[in-house]
Amino acid sequence: xxxxxxxxxxxxxxxxxxxxxxxxxxxxxxxxxxxxxxxxxxxxxxxxxxxxxxxxxxxxxxxxxxxxxxxxxxxxxxxxxxxxxxxxxxxxxxxxxxxxxxxxxxxxxxxxxxxxxxxxxxxxxxxxxxxxxxxxxxxxxxxxxxxxxxxxxxxxxxxxxxxxxxxxxxxxxxxxxxxxxxxxxxxxxxxxxxxxxxxxxxxxxxxxxxxxxxxxxxxxxxxxxxxxxxxxxxxxxxxxxxxxxxxxxxxxxxxxxxxxxxxxxxxxxxxxxxxxxxxxxxxxxxxxxxxxxxxxxxxxxxxxxxxxxxxxxxxxxxxxxxxxxxxxxxxxxxxxxxxxxxxxxxxxxxxxxxxxxxxxxxx
Ligand code: NAD
Ligand code: GLY
Numbered sequence: 405x406x407x408x409x410x411x412x413x414x415x416x417x418x419x420x421x422x423x424x425x426x427x428x429x430x431x432x433x434x435x436x437x438x439x440x441x442x443x444x445x446x447x448x449x450x451x452x453x454x455x456x457x458x459x460x461x462x463x464x465x466x467x468x469x470x471x472x473x474x475x476x477x478x479x480x481x482x483x484x485x486x487x488x489x490x491x492x493x494x495x496x497x498x499x500x501x502x503x504x505x506x507x508x509x510x511x512x513x514x515x516x517x518x519x520x521x522x523x524x525x526x527x528x529x530x531x532x533x534x535x536x537x538x539x540x541x542x543x544x545x546x547x548x549x550x551x552x553x554x555x556x557x558x559x560x561x562x563x564x565x566x567x568x569x570x571x572x573x574x575x576x577x578x579x580x581x582x583x584x585x586x587x588x589x590x591x592x593x594x595x596x597x598x599x600x601x602x603x604x605x606x607x608x609x610x611x612x613x614x615x616x617x618x619x620x621x622x623x624x625x626x627x628x629x630x631x632x633x634x635x636x637x638x639x640x641x642x643x644x645x646x647x648x649x650x651x652x653x654x655x656x657x658x659x660x661x662x663x664x665x666x667x668x669x670x671x672x673x674x675x676x677x678x679x680x681x682x683x684x685x686x687x688x689x690x691x692x693x694x695x696x697x698x699x700x701x702x703x704x705x706x707x708x709x710x711x712x713x714x715x716x717x718x719x720x721x722x723x724x725x726x727x728x729x730x731x732x733x734x735x736x737x738x739x740x741x742x743x744x745x746x747x748x749x750x751x752x753x754x755x756x757x758x759x760x761x762x763x764x765x766x767x
Contacts, residue, residue: 406425406620406623407423407424407425407428408423408424408425408623408627409421409422409423409424410422410424410627410630410631410634411634412546412547412566412634412637412638413634413638414566414637414638414641418566420566420567420568420569420570421569421570422545422546422569422570422572422630422634423569423570423571423572424541424572424574424623424626424627424630425572425573425574425623426573426574426575426619426623427573427575428571428572428573428575429456429459429460429463429534429571429573429575429576430459430463431463432463432466434463434571434573435463435464435466435467435571436467438467438505438530438532438568438569439503439505439530439568440467440503441468441501441503441504441505441530442468442469442470442501442503442504443468443469443470443471443472443498443500443501443503443504443505444464444467444468444470444471444472444504444505444506444507445471445472445473445474445491445494445495445500445504445505445506445507446460446461446464446471446472446473446474446506446507446509447473447474447476447491447506447507447508447509447510447514447517447518447521448473448474448475448476448509448510448514449475449476449477449478449482449510449513449514450475450476450477450478451478451510452478452509452510452511452514452536453473453475453509455536455576455579456509456536456576457473457475457509460507460509460534461473464507468505472494472498472500474490474491474494476490476491476514476517478513479513479666479667480513480553480661480666480667480670480671481665481666481667482513483513483516483517483551483552483553483666484552484553485552487517487552488517488520488521488552491506491517491518491521491525492521492524492525495521495525501526502525502526502527502528502529503529503530504525504529505529505530505531505532505568506518506521506522506525506529506530506531506532507531507532507534508531508532508533508534508535508545508567509534509536510534510535510536510537510540511535511536511537511539511540511544511584512535512537512539512540512543512544512545512671515533515535515540515544515545515550516544516549516550516551516552516559516562517550517552518531518550519531519533519548519549519550519563519565519567520550520551520552520561520562520563520565522550522565523550523562523563523565524563528565530567530568531565531567531568532567532568532569532570532571533545533546533567533569533570533571534570534571534573535570535571535572536573536576536577536580537577537580537584537587537588538577538580538584538585538587538588538589538592538622538626539584539587539588539590539591539671539672540588541572541574541577541588541626541630542588542591542592542595542625542626542629542630542633543591543629543633543650545567545570545572546570546630546633546634546637547566547633547634547637547641547647547650548564548565548566548567548637548641549562549564550562550563550564550565551563553662553666555662556662556727557658557662557724557727557728558658558661558662558666559658559729560727560729564641564642570630572626572630574619574622574623574626577617577622578617582708583670584670584672585615585617586615586672586673586707586708586709587670587671587672587673587676587709588672589611589614589615589672589707589709590653590672590673590675590676590679590704590707590709591629591672591675592607592614592625592629593607593676593679593700593703593704593707594650594652594653594675594679595628595629595632595633596744596745597652597679597683597696597700597741597744597745597747598649598650598652598739598741598745598746598747599632599636599649599745599746599747600628600632600745601744601745603628603632604699604703604744604745606624606628607625607703608699608703610624610625611703611706611707615707615708633650636649636650645749648730648739648749649739649747649748649749651730651739652679652682652739652741652747653675653676653677653678653679653680653681653682653739654675654678654728654739655678655682655725655728655730655736655737655738655739656674656677656678656681656682656713656721656725656738657671657674657675657676657677657678657679658674658678658724658725658728659678659716659721659724659725659728660674660677660678660713660714660716661674662724663714663716663720663721663724664714664716669710669714672709673709673710676704676707676709676710676711677704677709677710677711677712677713679700679704680697680700680701680704680711680764681713681760681761681764681766682738682739682740682741683696683697683700683701683741684697684760684763684764685738685740685752685756685757685760686740686741686742688756688759688760689740689750689752689756691740691741691742691743692740692741692742692743692744696741696743696744699744712764712765713761713764713765713766714766715765715766715767716766717767718757718758718761718762718766718767721757721761721766721767722736722754722757722758725757730749732751735751736751736752736754736757737749737750737751737752738750738752740752
């Protein structure tokens with residue numbers, strides 16, 4: 405199985421590589437050339453640490469005098485101040501200095517929290533993303549968005565802070581539960597309608613192989629997703645405009661996650677359903693035809709992702725979406741598809757949102 409490397413170009417010497425391939429975790433080359441330090445800290449959780457932390461620690465001991473491991477509770481509901489404090493408490497309690505390198509070993513929850521801890525500890529220490537879920541390999545480990553949740557809104561506290569490197573070892577996906585694999589597919593599917601209709605066609609042709617975990621096919625899906633994301637992030641690192649397209653499906657998705665309570669639906673599941681509703685809104689705005697909406701729905705269904713949003717009620721959805729980061733002056737803004745392969749940010753009137761929610765039995 406071939407290896408690939410996707411560069412991400414950023415100013416001020418902050419460019420870095422995303423390395424993708426099977427077996428990378430156990431290879432010394434993966435860990436060479438990172439910032440020098442006396443200590444490293446692996447941050448992981450109760451599920452991932454028993455699987456991979458010792459293997460990573462053994463590799464890192466060739467580069468650092470000391471390698472600690474902090475194990476956090478698993479789950480989106482723990483992406484909070486308490487978990488963040490556990491990381492900071494360890495760093496301060498062990499008097500780890502400002503050169504200490506943090507390694508985020510896990511899915512997007514661990515990646516987002518570790519990145520945030522790295523951004524704020526002593527005003528910033530280096531960190532490396534070692535994503536072990538499909539979702540983290542294709543999206544969350546790339547691009548430097550770090551955050552924790554607040555009960556009133558998802559990812560509301562955080563920072564833009566880029567990693568030194570991303571090591572996406574495809575072999576770690578062997579232990580990923582099927583439901584988590586499918587959640588990762590949601591973020592992969594996202595890249596087709598927003599940026600690359602050719603990739604959408606490829607996904608339609610290769611979905612079965614992806615669900616079967618064919619490593620070559622998975623490798624290409626991770627690579628192409630990272631290439632698209634790297635291009636968008638290089639053009640608009642701090643989401644002044646273009647980067648918002650990566651949030652296709654997220655406005656409603658985040659509302660579902662917060663509305664049901666974090667962890668009830670997986671992030672990827674909520675995004676999948678959110679994409680469908682955003683496609684419906686795109687059609688109502690005259691930007692997308694019915695055939696394209698159906699095509700997206702079929703792919704999402706084939707991936708085993710939910711197409712029926714929970715019935716939270718229209719008022720609750722609107723309330724939740726008004727705290728979305730893309731909202732401006734109380735107006736809810738959605739990433740809409742402007743023909744397959746192109747997307748943009750649009751303010752959408754409440755009546756239209758309610759119509760979409762009603763049409764999907766969610767109002
Ligand atoms: P997750 O981190 O909760 O991981 C999913 C589950 O899989 C967890 O139970 C985890 O312990 C387990 N797991 C991880 N790797 C495993 C492995 N190799 N084998 C077995 N089990 C494994 O969820 P996720 O889907 O990876 O990430 C979702 C999070 O990412 C959300 O909080 C979302 O907001 C965030 N996110 C961030 C960005 C960003 O740009 N920063 C982008 C997309 C999503
Ligand atoms: N996942 C959205 C972003 O990175 O901008």
